[in-house]
Amino acid sequence: MKTDKENLHGLLEKLASDDVFDREDAIAGLKEYGEPEAVAALVTALEDSDKGVRESAGEAIVAGRSELAPQFLTEYLASSDISSRNFASELLIKLGSFSLPALMDKISDQDHDVRKFAVDILGIINDASAIEVVITALQDQNMNVACSAAETLGQFGDPRGVEPLIGAYDKLPEARLQIIEALGKIGDVTALKLLSVAVKDKDPVIRLTAIEALGNLGSKEVEPYLKELLKCDDDTLQEAVVSTLIKIAHATDRTVLEDLPVTMLRSFLLKAIETGDRKTKLLALDELKSWDAPSAINGLIVALNDEHEDVVLKAKDILVKAANATAEKISQALKNASPSVTCDLLETIAATGNSQFIPDVLPLADHEDEAVREQVATVLGNIGDKHVLDTLKKLAEDPVGHVRSAALKAIGWIGSDLAFDTLIAGLDDCYPDVRQAALGALVLSGSREVIDRLKKDLQHEQTYRQKMAVQALGWIGEQEVVEPLLEALNHPEWEVRKSAVEALARIRDESAAEPIRLMLNDEEPKVRQSAIEGLVTLCGVEACKDILYLLEDHDVWVRFHAINALGQTGSETVAEKIVQFLTDEQDVLRVAAAKALSQLGDKRSLPFLKGALRDKNPDVVNIVSDAIDTLEETF
Amino acid sequence: MEIRVSENDSVLTLSLKGRLDFSSSSELKEQILEHVKQGKKNIVLNLDQVDFINSSGLGTLVSILKEVRLAKGKMVLSNLATYVQEIFEITQLSHIFEIFASEAEARETFKDSPVSVS
Numbered sequence: 001m002k003t004d005k006e007n008l009h010g011l012l013e014k015l016a017s018d019d020v021f022d023r024e025d026a027i028a029g030l031k032e033y034g035e036p037e038a039v040a041a042l043v044t045a046l047e048d049s050d051k052g053v054r055e056s057a058g059e060a061i062v063a064g065r066s067e068l069a070p071q072f073l074t075e076y077l078a079s080s081d082i083s084s085r086n087f088a089s090e091l092l093i094k095l096g097s098f099s100l101p102a103l104m105d106k107i108s109d110q111d112h113d114v115r116k117f118a119v120d121i122l123g124i125i126n127d128a129s130a131i132e133v134v135i136t137a138l139q140d141q142n143m144n145v146a147c148s149a150a151e152t153l154g155q156f157g158d159p160r161g162v163e164p165l166i167g168a169y170d171k172l173p174e175a176r177l178q179i180i181e182a183l184g185k186i187g188d189v190t191a192l193k194l195l196s197v198a199v200k201d202k203d204p205v206i207r208l209t210a211i212e213a214l215g216n217l218g219s220k221e222v223e224p225y226l227k228e229l230l231k232c233d234d235d236t237l238q239e240a241v242v243s244t245l246i247k248i249a250h251a252t253d254r255t256v257l258e259d260l261p262v263t264m265l266r267s268f269l270l271k272a273i274e275t276g277d278r279k280t281k282l283l284a285l286d287e288l289k290s291w292d293a294p295s296a297i298n299g300l301i302v303a304l305n306d307e308h309e310d311v312v313l314k315a316k317d318i319l320v321k322a323a324n325a326t327a328e329k330i331s332q333a334l335k336n337a338s339p340s341v342t343c344d345l346l347e348t349i350a351a352t353g354n355s356q357f358i359p360d361v362l363p364l365a366d367h368e369d370e371a372v373r374e375q376v377a378t379v380l381g382n383i384g385d386k387h388v389l390d391t392l393k394k395l396a397e398d399p400v401g402h403v404r405s406a407a408l409k410a411i412g413w414i415g416s417d418l419a420f421d422t423l424i425a426g427l428d429d430c431y432p433d434v435r436q437a438a439l440g441a442l443v444l445s446g447s448r449e450v451i452d453r454l455k456k457d458l459q460h461e462q463t464y465r466q467k468m469a470v471q472a473l474g475w476i477g478e479q480e481v482v483e484p485l486l487e488a489l490n491h492p493e494w495e496v497r498k499s500a501v502e503a504l505a506r507i508r509d510e511s512a513a514e515p516i517r518l519m520l521n522d523e524e525p526k527v528r529q530s531a532i533e534g535l536v537t538l539c540g541v542e543a544c545k546d547i548l549y550l551l552e553d554h555d556v557w558v559r560f561h562a563i564n565a566l567g568q569t570g571s572e573t574v575a576e577k578i579v580q581f582l583t584d585e586q587d588v589l590r591v592a593a594a595k596a597l598s599q600l601g602d603k604r605s606l607p608f609l610k611g612a613l614r615d616k617n618p619d620v621v622n623i624v625s626d627a628i629d630t631l632e633e634t635f
Numbered sequence: 636m637e638i639r640v641s642e643n644d645s646v647l648t649l650s651l652k653g654r655l656d657f658s659s660s661s662e663l664k665e666q667i668l669e670h671v672k673q674g675k676k677n678i679v680l681n682l683d684q685v686d687f688i689n690s691s692g693l694g695t696l697v698s699i700l701k702e703v704r705l706a707k708g709k710m711v712l713s714n715l716a717t718y719v720q721e722i723f724e725i726t727q728l729s730h731i732f733e734i735f736a737s738e739a740e741a742r743e744t745f746k747d748s749p750v751s752v753s
Contacts, residue, residue, distance in 0.1 A: 324707065350731075409730065413697060439725070440725050440726040441726070443722070443725060443726050446689070475690070475722055477656070477689030477690060478689055506718070
């Protein structure tokens with residue numbers, strides 16, 4: 001047998017092979033070794049002629065996490081080959097904190113490029129334990145290294161970086177921008193004095209960066225310095241100041257904005273909503289909330305077109321709250337808006353339920369865009385005015401299923417019997433969603449006429465219609481539906497009988513108890529299952545004596561439902577009947593029995609449950625174990 | 636049906652218990668509209684203990700919602716039991732009522748002050 005050393009030697013030789021597959025194999029083997037020669041070989045393979053081998057070597061180095069790897073990799077920072085240098089940098093970043101010692105060593109390298117790369121990588125790794133070394137680099141004689149050090153200190157966001165950055169500001173004129181940015185990122189208020197000077201710098205870039213940095217301090221102390229700047233005539237500067245004041249207002253309190261010129265603030269906010277970044281847009285929208293509603297509307301409508309979903313949602317939210325006060329503006333906007341903005345505006349109107357909007361909404365029922373027509377139906381339903389029924393009836397015949405469905409729902413919400421025929425026609429629609437919407441609307445109506453029609457439908461030639469009729473009668477739940485549902489228990493279709501049992505149980509009419517008890521003998525197992533559950537709902541523990549015999553039903557799922565139902569009743573007398581199922585050949589019945597026994601809480605069942613811990617099915621054992629825990633806790 | 640009323644931070648909460656049918660929902664409507672008349676227009680209906688609701692009950696809820704909206708108020712629902720949730724889905728009323736999983740979340744919706752009107 002070969003020793004480790006011999007194996008390693010073999011792999012190193014294989015890595016020099018001309019065959020790519022040999023070299024790949026060698027890398028796979030070498031990554032198991034932490035010896036310097038193995039790590040060095042992997043690093044050398046980063047320059048392999050084959051891309052796949054290079055990538056495998058990189059992955060092996062990262063996976064190996066050898067402390068030696070960063071030492072080898074940092075040597076590439078001096079490479080004139082850009083791709084090798086970048087690849088090594090990428091691996092050093094992936095190695096994260098493992099790379100820190102090697103990178104910190106390179107801060108004193110002879111080559112200023114190496115020093116700069118090392119500082120940059122430390123910034124990306126973003127581990128502030130390297131801060132002392134980076135502070136040293138801030139005094140580097142090479143300006144590129146010093147600038148990178150300032151950026152990296154900003155990246156760390158560690159307040160220990162503030163004093164050195166302030167100290168370097170006057171000494172390093174070329175790094176001033178990076179220093180200001182870094183101070184902004186750190187956000188420590190001790191930078192206030194320097195930043196308040198920098199906002200008056202003759203360089204406009206420094207001024208703007210300093211204003212932004214002041215905003216990041218999140219302190220009201222910056223307010224006087226910023227407001228002083230509003231006196232100048234520079235529009236760009238003023239915009240930056242207002243934007244920063246808004247940030248501060250949100251971080252502290254709104255009083256910061258109170259004495260700003262209203263026109264300036266409003267014009268800035270509207271511009272920010274149109275052209276700002278996502279965060280500024282959200283802040284500007286928040287600010288709009290405190291405006292009088294009509295003058296805010298233009299900004300809100302602009303925001304509805306925004307590419308960011310959260311900006312659109314915020315605008316919609318504000319619009320809903322402002323809609324009643326901005327009715328006139330919304331009406332105007334509806335006339336020229338794009339389909340998507342029209343839908344958003346309609347959604348806003350829907351949330352208000354304000355009938356004042358009806359004249360603006362009705363013409364949109366003929367809109368060419370189906371999403372708009374769908375939304376029109378929803379709005380009209382929300383407003384709930386019976387005068388819009390004709391429009392809704394028309395939309396219920398729309399060629400697009402979604403529109404028909406929305407129209408039928410809306411008719412239901414309005415709750416008028418005047419569209420009865422439209423709803424009945426909807427039950428025959430080719431789309432299930434439309435049929436469901438018609439059914440829901442009929443349930444909401446619940447009128448005598450609807451009940452009579454549904455009773456007739458119990459004899460409909462289509463079984464699905466018979467079933468829907470029973471379901472609808474059940475959901476209507478009025479006293480008048482009990483009789484037709486009782487009749488439906490004798491229906492030739494088992495699905496109808498099953499739905500009738502479920503509907504009667506839902507209504508909880510006591511007169512249904514006896515007929516449901518008879519359904520325990522139904523020829524169809526699924527009806528018997530529903531009857532078990534229905535009887536327990538209606539009679540509780542009293543149902544036990546009727547259900548017990550179904551523990552011997554030939555259908556396994558009827559037995560399953562019977563066990564479950566008996567467990568729910570909490571009867572003291574049924575546990576002994578259920579324990580026998582702990583040894584049933586059917587897994588589902590053993591599980592049901594364990595659960596039911598834990599619900600029944602009869603301690604005499606404990607020995608049987610403990611015996612069931614030897615069950616061959618681990619899932620059953622888990623349930624049994626839980627049941628034992630529950631019972632033991634009970635006692 | 637039992638109706639328990641509580642008020643906190645200008646939000647009126649009515650916790651209902653029992654069956655919400657024709658007679659009980661009429662009583663509920665009467666009570667709510669009386670509160671609205673007194674200026675209490677931020678309303679949460681907690682339906683946690685409602686074990687039955689029929690089309691009359693639903694119809695009355697819709698009609699209460701319209702009345703509250705007309706009075707520039709807001710009514711939301713919370714804690715719908717599975718059975719009640721099911722009928723709200725069937726009738727699509729979940730699209731016109733704001734429904735919250737808990738009473739606390741429902742009350743939270745009133746916290747945002749409305750946009751002021753000049």
